[in-house]
Amino acid sequence: xxKLKILLLHLINKLADxxxxxxxxxxxxxxxxxxxxxxxxxxxxxxxxxxxxxxxKQKGNISFGRRCxxxxxxxxxxxxxxxxxxxxxxxxxxxxxTGSHELHDLSPYSKKVTIGNxxxxxxxxxxxxxxxxGDDVVVAAGSVxxxxxxxxxxxxxxxxxxxxxxxxxxxxxxxxxWLD
Amino acid sequence: xxKLKILLLHLINKLADxxxxxxxxxxxxxxxxxxxxxxxxxxxxxxxxxxxxxxxKQKGNISFGRRCxxxxxxxxxxxxxxxxxxxxxxxxxxxxxTGSHELHDLSPYSKKVTIGNxxxxxxxxxxxxxxxxGDDVVVAAGSVxxxxxxxxxxxxxxxxxxxxxxxxxxxxxxxxxWLD
Amino acid sequence: xxKLKILLLHLINKLADxxxxxxxxxxxxxxxxxxxxxxxxxxxxxxxxxxxxxxxKQKGNISFGRRCxxxxxxxxxxxxxxxxxxxxxxxxxxxxxTGSHELHDLSPYSKKVTIGNxxxxxxxxxxxxxxxxGDDVVVAAGSVxxxxxxxxxxxxxxxxxxxxxxxxxxxxxxxxxWLD
Numbered sequence: 047x048x049k050l051k052i053l054l055l056h057l058i059n060k061l062a063d064x065x066x067x068x069x070x071x072x073x074x075x076x077x078x079x080x081x082x083x084x085x086x087x088x089x090x091x092x093x094x095x096x097x098x099x100x101x102x103k104q105k106g107n108i109s110f111g112r113r114c115x116x117x118x119x120x121x122x123x124x125x126x127x128x129x130x131x132x133x134x135x136x137x138x139x140x141x142x143x144t145g146s147h148e149l150h151d152l153s154p155y156s157k158k159v160t161i162g163n164x165x166x167x168x169x170x171x172x173x174x175x176x177x178x179x180g181d182d183v184v185v186a187a188g189s190v191x192x193x194x195x196x197x198x199x200x201x202x203x204x205x206x207x208x209x210x211x212x213x214x215x216x217x218x219x220x221x222x223x224w225l226d
Numbered sequence: 227x228x229k230l231k232i233l234l235l236h237l238i239n240k241l242a243d244x245x246x247x248x249x250x251x252x253x254x255x256x257x258x259x260x261x262x263x264x265x266x267x268x269x270x271x272x273x274x275x276x277x278x279x280x281x282x283k284q285k286g287n288i289s290f291g292r293r294c295x296x297x298x299x300x301x302x303x304x305x306x307x308x309x310x311x312x313x314x315x316x317x318x319x320x321x322x323x324t325g326s327h328e329l330h331d332l333s334p335y336s337k338k339v340t341i342g343n344x345x346x347x348x349x350x351x352x353x354x355x356x357x358x359x360g361d362d363v364v365v366a367a368g369s370v371x372x373x374x375x376x377x378x379x380x381x382x383x384x385x386x387x388x389x390x391x392x393x394x395x396x397x398x399x400x401x402x403x404w405l406d
Numbered sequence: 407x408x409k410l411k412i413l414l415l416h417l418i419n420k421l422a423d424x425x426x427x428x429x430x431x432x433x434x435x436x437x438x439x440x441x442x443x444x445x446x447x448x449x450x451x452x453x454x455x456x457x458x459x460x461x462x463k464q465k466g467n468i469s470f471g472r473r474c475x476x477x478x479x480x481x482x483x484x485x486x487x488x489x490x491x492x493x494x495x496x497x498x499x500x501x502x503x504t505g506s507h508e509l510h511d512l513s514p515y516s517k518k519v520t521i522g523n524x525x526x527x528x529x530x531x532x533x534x535x536x537x538x539x540g541d542d543v544v545v546a547a548g549s550v551x552x553x554x555x556x557x558x559x560x561x562x563x564x565x566x567x568x569x570x571x572x573x574x575x576x577x578x579x580x581x582x583x584w585l586d
Contacts, residue, residue, distance in 0.1 A: 139301075169323050170352055186372075187323070216330055216331040
């Protein structure tokens with residue numbers, strides 16, 4: 047897309063930029079649905095909950111699972127592929143950044159980010175390039191995830207470290223079922 | 227409020243969205259005063275200093291003490307009650323989030339946040355649900371406050387921990403008196 | 407500048423607010439060039455790469471070296487002088503805050519921030535008042551820099567601490583040469 051086209055797209059999106067839920071056949075959300083489709087992301091469901099002021103660096107390179115809730119003010123720096131599983135829940139200010147630079151000469155590179163099912167990120171979480179997060183994971187607020195995260199764990203801190211295991215995680219997240 | 231009403235309110239606010247000080251009888255700040263009143267917050271003073279791009283999740287559930295200064299780009303996720311004391315001072319990018327989720331099934335809940343008098347938050351501070359911060363507290367930049375904070379202390383880090391006691395805190399914050 | 411003038415300037419900037427590169431004789435970027443000039447910053451080169459939604463607290467007090475890339479959503483709280491060297495590279499959400507407050511009475515003060523050459527800041531880095539960062543430094547994502555940083559080091563964390571030395575840093579950052 048040319049720069050003017052992107053700018054127009056952003057302006058159109060701004061007109062509908064409040065907390066919203068995309069569901070089929072709801073005309074009031076058509077503007078943002080149009081916006082997301084223009085960005086050519088992959089959706090494994092007709093529904094997604096997206097907060098306000100969510101930023102996507104570029105087109106493509108993002109795959110959303112079913113029943114995903116993305117908090118307001120989140121940023122997707124999708125230089126490389128970002129894959130998000132089912133029942134993903136993020137509070138506001140999530141940053142997923144697939145870009146990085148070499149230490150010795152600052153030349154840029156990118157690596158994909160993969161997130162499993164039933165992952166919850168608290169507010170202001172940053173996930174860096176190359177990271178794979180397993181299923182049933184909780185990332186504490188304010189964390190910076192720099193390494194892979196095992197299934198069924200809570201991680202937190204800068205950089206994020208193992209805090210504890212999650213016991214008795216209910217596999218089906220009841221409150222998001224209506225999003226299907 | 228309907229979604230369209232909220233959107234219109236935000237657009238009206240954007241028109242006056244620069245650093246401002248609400249004081250009685252100053253017509254130039256009437257637009258943002260109108261905006262704040264629409265949100266039905268409680269003010270214990272006619273004056274508040276509010277930066278640009280401050281975000282409120284919903285109406286009500288916030289009580290501001292006297293002489294409060296809220297930095298730009300701050301966010302109030304007021305699912306539950308947020309109570310702020312007198313002489314509160316926050317740099318930009320404050321996040322107060324009263325919402326959270328259960329670890330075992332991600333069902334949502336909320337808890338109130340209470341902040342005492344003469345509290346200063348550095349830039350980019352996050353305060354999580356259920357937290358009570360005492361009087362004369364300083365929260366270091368970039369901190370995530372997950373537990374209660376005692377009177378007269380400096381805390382910092384992710385999660386925020388005790389750093390030191392504040393000695394000889396002057397009870398009256400001179401430079402904010404003109405805000406009365 | 408009066409408040410209305412600042413508001414108009416911000417609205418004009420919004421019209422051109424997408425990732426851009428200022429280069430001489432490129433008419434399409436004239437709007438943001440005009441905006442930056444109005445802010446009376448010092449440029450040691452005709453070129454700068456600036457992301458979207460970059461915020462400057464006030465006019466003046468910023469000096470950019472050659473081949474600087476400032477990520478989107480960055481904030482410059484330039485109460486005091488901010489000096490940035492050559493080949494500076496920042497991901498999004500950089501915060502440089504030259505303002506602070508005394509612990510005992512919260513009276514405000516400011517101190518300058520100085521950044522050397524070939525410094526890279528990851529996403530969501532905060533640099534506080536009074537800090538001097540040397541040459542060939544990398545600041546890890548999510549860090550809060552509260553103290554001076556030595557030449558040729560990687561620092562990270564909240565607050566930022568020494569992580570390791572950078573070996574064999576290539577002095578000339580090839581990929582930015584075209585920005586000259």
